[in-house]
Amino acid sequence: MNRRTFLTQSFATLAGAFLTSVRAVESGPRRVLLRSSWQTVNIGDIGHTPGLLRLLEEYLPDTEVRLWPSKVDNGVAEMLRARFPKVDIVQGAEALQTAFAECDFLLHSSGPSLVAEADVVRWVKSTGKPYGVYGITFSSPKPETLDLLSAARFVFFRDSVSLKFAQEHGVHSPVMEFAPDAAFAVDLRDDAKAEAFLRAHALADGKFLCCIPRLRYTPYWTLPEKHAAFDKTKHARNEEMKEHDHAQLRKAIVEVSRQTGMKILICPEDRTQMTVGKELLFDQLPGDVRARAVWRESYWLTGEALSTYSRSAGLFGNEMHSPIMCIGNGIPAIVCRWAEQTSKGIMWRDIGLGDWLFDLDNEEDVARVIPAVLALAQDPAAAKATAAKAREFVRQRQRESMAVVAWKS
Numbered sequence: 001m002n003r004r005t006f007l008t009q010s011f012a013t014l015a016g017a018f019l020t021s022v023r024a025v026e027s028g029p030r031r032v033l034l035r036s037s038w039q040t041v042n043i044g045d046i047g048h049t050p051g052l053l054r055l056l057e058e059y060l061p062d063t064e065v066r067l068w069p070s071k072v073d074n075g076v077a078e079m080l081r082a083r084f085p086k087v088d089i090v091q092g093a094e095a096l097q098t099a100f101a102e103c104d105f106l107l108h109s110s111g112p113s114l115v116a117e118a119d120v121v122r123w124v125k126s127t128g129k130p131y132g133v134y135g136i137t138f139s140s141p142k143p144e145t146l147d148l149l150s151a152a153r154f155v156f157f158r159d160s161v162s163l164k165f166a167q168e169h170g171v172h173s174p175v176m177e178f179a180p181d182a183a184f185a186v187d188l189r190d191d192a193k194a195e196a197f198l199r200a201h202a203l204a205d206g207k208f209l210c211c212i213p214r215l216r217y218t219p220y221w222t223l224p225e226k227h228a229a230f231d232k233t234k235h236a237r238n239e240e241m242k243e244h245d246h247a248q249l250r251k252a253i254v255e256v257s258r259q260t261g262m263k264i265l266i267c268p269e270d271r272t273q274m275t276v277g278k279e280l281l282f283d284q285l286p287g288d289v290r291a292r293a294v295w296r297e298s299y300w301l302t303g304e305a306l307s308t309y310s311r312s313a314g315l316f317g318n319e320m321h322s323p324i325m326c327i328g329n330g331i332p333a334i335v336c337r338w339a340e341q342t343s344k345g346i347m348w349r350d351i352g353l354g355d356w357l358f359d360l361d362n363e364e365d366v367a368r369v370i371p372a373v374l375a376l377a378q379d380p381a382a383a384k385a386t387a388a389k390a391r392e393f394v395r396q397r398q399r400e401s402m403a404v405v406a407w408k409s
Helices: 003-007 010-027 043-059 076-083 093-102 117-127 143-150 160-168 191-200 232-260 273-280 302-309 321-328 344-350 363-378 380-408
Strands: 031-036 064-069 105-108 131-136 155-157 176-178 208-212 263-266 293-295 314-317 333-337 357-359
Touching (some): 031 043, 031 093, 031 117, 043 131, 302 321, 321 333, 344 357
Parallel strands (some): 208 263, 263 293
């Protein structure tokens, strides 16, 4: 993708700001119903919601926003209310019926697909009111999905592969552009918990890296709250690839520890990854390196995770949304990906971080992971400058895309 094309939206930005101000004078505050919060067992899926709420707060300050969630349990509702006290979380049939009647616009949040497609259809059939989509990956050729996206006032795709796919399959929404995943805008913090954990494990600010493991498929069947059936095929693929996908992370941990003296925090993005990190990373480290590594044995929420990442020298691993939240806050982050993760990782190239994106299905890329992680650890200042440049590009696209949201909603 040509990044220069993303920076030619000044007219849309000005027009959006002008039309928004006119609308505010003519019709008063608008009401937007945000469809988001897909699950709470993954801090990335949690992150979509506070990210987009922050963007709406910043760029549509006079708009009333209501959240229509799938899941806000496990302390997530309390976390969101503390950061966004003006946002009403819509729960229950009666509250949803009221929201349908009173809200003017439905905004579908970021995700791996048009996650709440059925709910968008429900909104259209029940209200006839407009809707838009912000920051999704897309690969569905189903005619009904293509038609639904075409009827949206705008569709922002979070990676260039998804945008191209939609264009090639005839999606013709009036606005179809790239916009980064909403989780880039997350600003949640839980400094008290993070600082207590770091003190307990002698992790000094700027003197450690974070590493996140991941299997090819998330083994949801191991989580009682997901009520997921055991998937024999996915489990077999995980077993087949788990050593291949984590060997380079272990070697990177060894090289960083021995060559720089930095510590490593092995931490999770979802509830299944504590076990993975212990088995495939921590337990297999040489004794001298394991003594300078920390395995986090418990899950955490997005605020504590981001407070921890912000005190590190950077992050690397096989996940996507922790790196997204890191770059959104100026923290260096290296991403390893594979085909099973869809095309979302391509957004790293789209925002100018191609040198920090590694395809583990490509052995040439696998060989480049260790040198990249070591370079990040050896020159933190240069790594932070790279992260800052990407963050500024992300912020530019956020300004431009939210001007369209303001204009079209």
